[in-house]
Amino acid sequence: MKDFKLLYKTEVIDMKKWKAAGLITVAGACVIAIVWGLHGRTKNNAKLLQLDEQVSDDSVIYVALGDSITYGYSLEHAENERFSARIVAYMKQQGMQVVECNQGVNGQLSGDMWQNIKKGKVDLLDHADYVTFCIGTNDALLPFEFFVMQYEDYFYGYSGAGDDSLLWGKINKKTFIRDFEEADRSAEDNLNRFYNNLSDSIDLIRKDSPDCRIAIMTLYNPYRNMDYEISAGGITVNIGQYAEEKISQANTIIRTVCKEKNVVLADCYEAFASSNDIVLNNQNAENYIDPDDHPTAVGQQLIADVFIEALFTK
Template sequence: MKKLKEMLSIVLSAASLFGASLPAYAPSNLVEEVITTYIPMSIMNQSTKYVALGDSITTGYGLENYNSNDVKNKTSEKSFVTKLSKKIGKEAVNLGVDGIDSTRLLKAITKPSTADEKEIIAQIEKAGVITISIGGNDVFMALAEVLNDKLGKDKNLFNANKQDILKVTMDLIFNKSAKETLKNNVIKATRTFTGDKANNEEGNFASIIREIKELNPGAQIVVNTIYNPYDIQFASFCNEAIETINAKIISDSENGKNYLVADVYSAFAKARKGTILVNADTGKTFDPHPTAKGHEVIYTVIASVMQNNTLPYSIKASISNGKLTHSVFEGEVHFKVTPDKGYKIPKNISITIGNGDKTIIALDSNGTAVIPIADVGADMVVSGICD
């Protein structure tokens, strides 16, 4: 994209040298106008590259045989990045960085100083699809730093046992000063991400999106909302910070005009009890990273929003005297049965997912049934009879 801009600039400059004058109403950013107005998006988006930006959720931290120094492991078969790459038929370039927050990501794409950061710029310019998973570390690094400090040498939230973590957590609950410091740090980090309208501060997130779109106006961008790995009752401000960050991600999308939003938060929040999407769900660790099942759900949410809010799996529908449609939103799959003229909505439908057992689900008076998106991870068969 940078080369395209340079070429257009040269052409326009050459035209002026040979006596061609631009109209008085020509915009100051004429090169950008030419690119976005006269070059079809279908051409701009034909790149065979899929670039994944973000933190350790993007890298696949915690998946089987994970090694932070092994770049190849970023293409783990269980990673949402690999699954999405196969689905959309584009080569995955995983540029996730463990521990990165919005400040570091913004710095990498605006003031690259290392070879890795310069590579991020180069790959963004080549991308046809870009996914972004950022914001979790903005909130939880503040929490992790406090708890890790209390855990002591060689221990952290990821490797300490549950008893040690509960002990330092209880200490924090009754330490008013430490809790207030943590709260202020989380609020400050959240404001850095979202910006402050009152003071006309843009915030890291809006800056990241703007910079990426300037580097590559034609790429399809999908931004994940951030999930809550644990409901922190003693620190409700952490939960509020997640909601604030997600609200910013959703509002800035302008209903999909600016970028698509993959509502990972809702998909995780609405999963059935007992579904292990995060390592912390096992009760044995405080590790906030997604399990293989969690990555599957993230993939499903992203792929669904990329294909007009429909599942990326085949659905074999067998509805006698009627038809079946479905849509995905707010972390759930909504099935709707519409009977043919003269027939009634059935009381229920049966759903078989992959090689699983058949499940009977009741329909409401409108012919709608809802299941968590976390229940879906394979092709399915749906059947019913309209009497």
């Protein structure tokens, strides 16, 4: 068992509230990636020089903004398999001379992204012709995922256990409820800032690139089939249902921003919910329990297909 407060510090999440256990979910995987040095800007001198050398008067600049999904976390060949690369492949098939600038950052929240844009830390964004957003999953679920990490054995070993079960001889009910309520408040705080972070990011982009075509994807629920739950003190915490509630809140904000800002909506939520393919890594695991709930290569292709249809065929 690891204590992530020794590994991870952030102004957004106070890790003193959540001790991490063995489960590494979207948030947990992002934390490990951050610790290994992947957190922060993808920009460095060598990469920027390489990008500049690719740009010509005929170039179409595509910037992909987002979190670990955009980055291509867990993919064997991320530079070719992540959705931004697949969008670029399609654009090139249409005869465009495209320069891809993937600015996905593992563990990124919408506030981090907005700050990076505001401070001019996103490569080529001031010359972008196309921009895609994949952001909000960490805002909606990061606090809850740390809560689940702390109580994973109880969720997965005693699903459906209630107040009268032997389970509660091993756990403090008041602590469990307090930790859940704190996680929920933190998620609500994130989501209360999500609208402004997303809306202001779009305004900043259009200030420098007024003709830029922007698309935002709705978020899939990484736990859509996970029915593990615990009831205590009159509340029931169901992993799949809770995640659905928060993802729904985030998607409502995304749809609102798209409508208000005249931004293209790429509805990946519906695409993932209706897919019969293995689109998430955790779908490969027995009993649907697996630490990696990022998209598979098939899932990344699905995201690309939704963006392509929204941007180029509608």
